[in-house]
C-alpha cells in the first residue's frame with residue numbers, strides 16, 4: 032500500500048513537473064546533485080518557492096527560515112523571532128565569540144550583533160550566493176569587523192580548537208553531511224564549557240519516514256538520509272559526541288501553522304510586506320500545515336536544542 036500511495040503522490044507532483052521543460056530540468060538537476068547550494072540558488076531571495084524577486088527590493092528582509100509565530104504576525108517578525116529564540120537557547124550575550132553555521136543572507140547575524148551585542152560572529156556557508164550577498168549587507172552596515180562570513184562547510188570549520196564561546200545553527204543542521212560530523216566540529220572549536228544550540232527539523236518522536244516520496248524530498252533539498260532521526264535520538268547523538276546538559280524544546284505548534292497561513296497569502300499573490308497572518312487556537316492545536324511536511328520528507332518536528340561541551 033505504501034508503494035501505491037507513493038505512486039499516486041508522485042503522479043500528482045509529476046503534473047507540475049511536466050508543465051514546462053525548465054521545471055522538469057530543474058527538478059532533475061536538484062535530484063541528481065542533492066546539494067543545498069543548488070537548492071538555495073534556485074530559491075533566490077525568498078524562503079517560498081516561486082517567489083524569487085531577484086533581489087529587486089532592497090528593503091526586503093532576507094530570512095530563509097520557517098519563522099516562530101507565537102506572537103509574530105508578519106514573516107519578517109517571525110524570522111526575527113526564531114533567531115531570538117535560538118539566541119536565548121544559546122545564551123548569546125556581550126563578549127561572545129560565535130560560530131554561525133548556515134547563515135543564509137546574514138539576517139540573523141545582524142540581529143545578534145544589534146540585539147545581543149555579541150563581540151564577534153564567524154559564519155560559514157556552502158552557498159556562494161549567500162556568502163556574496165550577506166557579505167555586502169554586512170559591509171553596508173559597517174559591521175565587517177564583527178561579522179566575518181566565509182565560504183566553508185559546517186563539517187570542516189576553518190577555526191582553531193577551543194576558539195569560540197558558542198556555536199549556533201539556525202534551521203541548517205539537517206543539511207550538514209553529516210550532522211554528527213558537525214557536532215564533532217562544534218565540540219572541537221568550542222572552549223571548555225561552551226554551548227552549541229540548533230533550531231532543527233527532524234521527524235516527530237518515534238517516526239521513521241521512508242519510501243520514495245520522502246527520499247525524493249531529501250535529495251531535492253540536499254538533506255542526507257543519515258540525518259533523519261527524531262529528537263530523542265538527536266539527544267543521544269549529542270551526548271555520544273561529547274555534549275551534556277542537553278535542553279530540548281519542540282516549537283512545531285508555533286512554526287508550521289504560521290508558515291502555512293503565510294504561504295497561503297503569498298501563493299494568492301499578497302506581497303511579503305502586506306501579508307499579515309491570523310492563526311487560530313485550532314490551527315495551533317492541530318499543528319496546521321504539518322501535513323505538507325509529512326508528505327515530503329517527514330520532517331514534522333521543529334526543535335530547539337541546546338547543549339554544553341562536556
Ligand SMILES: C[S@@+](CC[C@H](N)C(=O)[O-])C[C@H]1O[C@@H](n2cnc3c(N)ncnc32)[C@H](O)[C@@H]1O
Nearest residue numbers: 067095096133135156157158184185201203206
Ligand atoms: C534554511 S537556510 C537558513 C538560513 C538562515 N539561518 C536563516 O534562518 O535565514 C539553510 C542555510 O544552511 C546553509 N548550509 C547548508 N549546508 C551547509 C553546510 N554544510 N555548511 C554550512 N552551511 C550550510 C545553506 O546554504 C543556507 O544558507
